[in-house]
Amino acid sequence: MKLLQQLGLAGALLLSAGCSLQEDPYGFVSQGNFYKTEADANAALIYAYAILPEIEYYSRGFITVTELPTENITLKPDAGAGNFEFDKLAVRADNVDLTTTWRYAYIGVNRANAVIANVPGISNMSETNRNQLVGEAYFLRALHYFNIVRLFGSAPLRTAPVTSLGQTDAAKASIQDIYNLITSDLKQSIALTDLTRRDGRANRVAAWGLLAKVDATLASAKLTGTPGYDFVTDAASLYAEAKTMANSALTATGYGLDANLKDIFDVTKKAGPEHIFDVTVDRTGLSEGNYSKLPLMFIPYIDGATFTLSDGTSVKSGYNHFLTEGALYNSFDPADKRKIDLIPNTVKVGTATRTLGITDYSRPFTRKYLDPQQVGEQTSANTPVLRYSDVLLLYAEACGPTADGYTAINRIRSRAGIAPLTPGLSATAFRDAVIQERSWELCFEANRLFDLRRTHKMEEILVRQYGKTITGDAYYFPIPTREVDLNALL
């Protein structure tokens, strides 16, 4: 009996312990406790934007994959083999930079989808703000898909966020389907967003500008016979829509051409009239992606020292990684301020003046990415996505050799200090001239590759004019191996 009592007591002790194995999250939020309030909605959109300035996207990776294949930049000799594949136009499907670009565009898509799927259901917030947030998310989704379709062509199209392992695979959509979504997203964005300028965020002007670019891409690709764009039926009406959209953006209050070229890229003047949509960073950020190191990729390494430009701007030695190519540098009119002011070739190291030659190890470099107040390696240099001059040239292209078209392109040329464009050009010659103007105006800003592709000029310019060799498809990069291997529905 006593034994039984003792056993019972011990047994009770034994069973007294034991807690639930349910795991409670700590330090992170999950689907179940988010997307409830207006603050949550704002934060969801911020997260969607935050993918843009990551080093793998607009603060480096996107510039790497779009600028290296062109005649704008090449690489220092000991750069990685993956980078060289882009420079040599021989990109393989397992290229890490290529895979990264693919990944980040889709991470961006997923984040925008999360806003589009969840924010409309948050009722306890103002409708105006809700529309604005969702409209910006539509803009972002369009931007990511525009990047995807221009880089890779046909690709999976996802319009809802992935929340379980069962949703990770998706079939390829046609180029046409992707453009349809881009166009409809931008139209949604135009309908939902306002005209207020907010640094680092898109508004209706940005949506107009981006739609103009999308339309011009479709129209020019159709007209020039770029592979993959056979589905476009009416190039003329697309150019017409591009003209309308561009015009809306160009005439919006607060936007215009900056008279001084250097001011556009002055990190203290980020609110200048030329900025329609920039990816923003600040040197006070704590990790790369909050700040940018992109300028260091372009800035030469000169004795490891701080040197000064002719206007007194002080520059710390950079990585000397991206080198300006002679093909671009020598194509400028000698009087072009975009060369003289924006690609300096004279620096002062201590008291000695040094001239950087275009074939030297340290070459003339762009000051589009430059932050003289750089802290350590942290800069505030934003990456422009859509500038006023970009949209103005799209407008000129859409107009063709009309008075409006000439006025638009000559505004750009006059600011650069070069003569007006030869009058009386044919439509084709005029549009070729606009594409050439865009190469000078928008070099290093991730436009040239797409301009060459959409005008079917990859071989004409890069191979025949500049003697490069293209291995593989000139117009679309291969879909990364990892996607092909893992996506059962591809």
Add this chain to the structure above:
Amino acid sequence: MRQKILLLWLCAVLAPTLSWAQALTVRGVVRDGASGDGLPGVTVLVKGTTTGTSSQADGSYSITVPSPDAMLTFSFIGYQSWETPVNGKTTIDGNLKVDSKSLEEVVVVGYGSVAKSDLTGSVGTLKGSELNKTPASSVDQLLQGKVAGVQVIVPSGEPGAGATIRIRGSSSINGSNSPLLVVDGFPWGDAGNLKQINPDDIASIEVLKDASSAAIYGSRGANGVILVTTKKGKAGKTSITLSTLNTISTLPSKLDVWSDPVDVAIIDNEARGNAGLPLLYTGQTYLGTYYPSVAELKGTDPSKPKWPYRTYWPDLVYRNAFSQTHTLTANGGNERTKFSVSGNYYREEGLNIGNVYNRYNGRLNLDQKLFDNLSAGVNLIMTHTQRVGGGLSADRNPVFPVYNPDGTYFQIGPRDFGNPIAYQKEVTNTSKGFDVLGTLYVSWDLTKWLNFRTQISDKFGNAVDDNYQPRNITNTGYLYNGFGTINNYNGNEILNENYFTFNKSVGIHSFNAVAGYTTQTFNSRTSYLEGRGFINDVLANQNLGTAKTQYTTNGLSKSLLNSYIGRLNYSLLERYLFTFTGRADGSSKFGANNKWAFFPSAAVAWKLQEEAFMKDIPTISEAKVRLSYGLTGNQGISPYQTLDRLGSARYYTGGDFQTGFGPGTFGYDGYNKIWEGVPNPDLKWETTSQLDAGLDLGFLDQRFTASVDVYYKRTRDLLRQTYITPSSGYDRVWVNDGVIENKGIELGMSAEVLRTPVVQWTVGGNLTVNRNKLISMGTDQFVWNGANIEMLRAPLNAYIVGQPINVFYGYKTNGVIQSTAEGAATGLTGDMAKPGELKYVDLNGDGKVDDNDRTIIGNPNPKFLYSFNTTLRAKGFDLSAQLYGVQGNDVFDFRKFSPSRQLQRWTPDNPTNDFPSVNSNRAYYGSDWFVTDGSFLRVQNLTLGYNFKSNLIKHVETLRIYFSGNNLYTFTKFHKGFDPEVPANGQQYGSYPRPRAFSLGLNIGI
């Protein structure tokens, strides 16, 4: 009882008469032949007389013998008696051998203990006294070569560095591969880093290798279990012992670094010339540094004085280090109270200047009988550790001095932060830790055959790392104008265990059973404080609030493990043994659909020596066959991996950073961001099934023993981080897929070659053979292990189905390209096809060398491990040696082109095929050129000791002095100047050198 019989017998055979006496006093110490510990209470008799005495607590005795040719007999219960002639000696020390038939060594197994002869599973055992005497900041590294089936890799000689421990191979890809370490019954965590235990406190270490023995630890048992048991008090006289060990450590071999400035200049000029870069060593100032010409360095330039500097960095960066450890222990007690208490001070100096590791450790084990059937006790271990400094590189250019004339540090160019002296003197780099493991228990004998034990334990750990990098000393310090961090860790685990132990024999049946319930919570909190940009470097990281930019992160991780345990040992006729073990584990870390798991095992053993037909063969003292099969698990992942998680990030808008939340959190894969966060509610543990067959043999009363085990382990549901379709917006997710198998043979042998009263010589050895093979990984056939290695622009180790894990994957080479024509024929292009470059092989013969030509180029897993040990004892002296060897593993030698080999480079005049030309801009591929055989045999330990006679100094019962040498010599064909013992992935970068250590030890017992 026996003593009474002895007494009667003595009376009966009372000696007739003594012949003329030439009385002689003989003294000595009687020891346990296995452990070397003094044996108290041994009966010492003059044969054929009634003259007798008993040995003291330390084993010492003194007896007066009637004549120099008398015979002495030593006898003690549980030991074989021993006779020896006096032969006129006045000192006779004796070692008594355990009588294997009457006393059984007790082996600790999880939640209990068992006689060694009754073991049914595969358990390796080691006494604390068998550990080598050398500075070792983590105890587990001393297991190297001691137990068959246990692989211990100590890739670094840095004080405080841990070890990698594998039992029977690696059975997981992304989960943990480390055995579970259990200290005094408390499941401590992954083995390999046990810094909190003083080796002098260890009574025994048991290694549970097969499923039957490890299944009691269920979901943590798949990698095996290491049980560490600290010393407990015994009833009897209080003994106090002091152990000290003083050690001088030196570099084991001359480093392969630059020593002659002329060599540096010649090679550098040649390397830059081959790369098409302007030469440096031409007598010019470049980047603010004057580079002398080769002639100036040689002193043959008439216009310049001979170059004044020749800095031999190893002399400045390395030192002969002095280390010491002192332990004071008191053991004792009576029938009701038993205690063991000790304190330890440990200081290990690293070979690098300024690098020190200190430990202060205290331990108390107290056991009190409250009532005759109820006892309670406490085990307490407290440890404070402190590390200052770390590894420094001696690979620096000897052309330049340490300091400028003004006393500032010399920099080679404006962004050179590689001066090791500056780093050591100016950078703050310390860590401190405080750990406590406390257990309170109550043990209650409900009946004679049933015991209930309940205990509560708390393991608390606290660690703080301090770091500050001044502005002109490191690159980080330069970039941020001073960079300081404080890293805090706080961990707390609470364990409650309650179990019954049942012990009963009925006729020919005997039963021993354990059943109970345990619950363990794991909590850890971390915080990281970072400050960037300071006004000056005076305060270092003492006030991070004064930094221009401050950054904080914190984290908490919680998990819970609830378990039911059970084990039944059944013995029939004392010769047929059966063990059934099971543990049910419920872990919070696993997916909602898979919280609980059950791990059963069974074993059977047959003691053939107990059979009648075997008793006729008296030479065989033990013959036992064992067979076990069972399941164990691995839950080695972090909490929260199965939940859906939203990430956060900041974006600069509205003039400030705003915080956002959304799908996807990131981790790093090397240096790439990897996005995760898709939930997997089905995630569960890995399951290992293991079959083990063993044979234990002993001959001539266990004078010769051998134990062999053959096993087959198959691990399924591998916890694996697998890539998922990248267009999903996620990169990676934890899944269970894949199978790994390990199979192998373990052999342990020991022999008492000489067993005379004067000389005893034992020889032992063990052999470990394991073969590892990856059977499947879901749909993957090939997965890299690790991120890109910058030098190779690719990863190196791979998981490939059908291969052992971690094989090297890369290019084949075939010497060096000797001519332009040969280069063109290789399929290489550009600079890589030039004479003097490595000749990579176009394996698939498609006319070009590219990624498709890669193949498996090496296997870092050894073919086998082996060790020998031997001890010779005579006249108070003992000499022992241990050798440890690893055979048949490949090492990827990143330092292959070391300075001495650059001097043997390819040149047009030296058309070697061994080494390429020197070239500043060469891009290397991962190739078999770097792969080198890493086999070695090391003279791990050599000890010479002397045990003084008891009471030589008044009250001093034992006094032992010994010399111990460690890492004395390594036989290897590996790269001279580098240690072949490298991490498990086979990558050799030139780690912190393993010291050659010479120790002088002293043990005093009163």
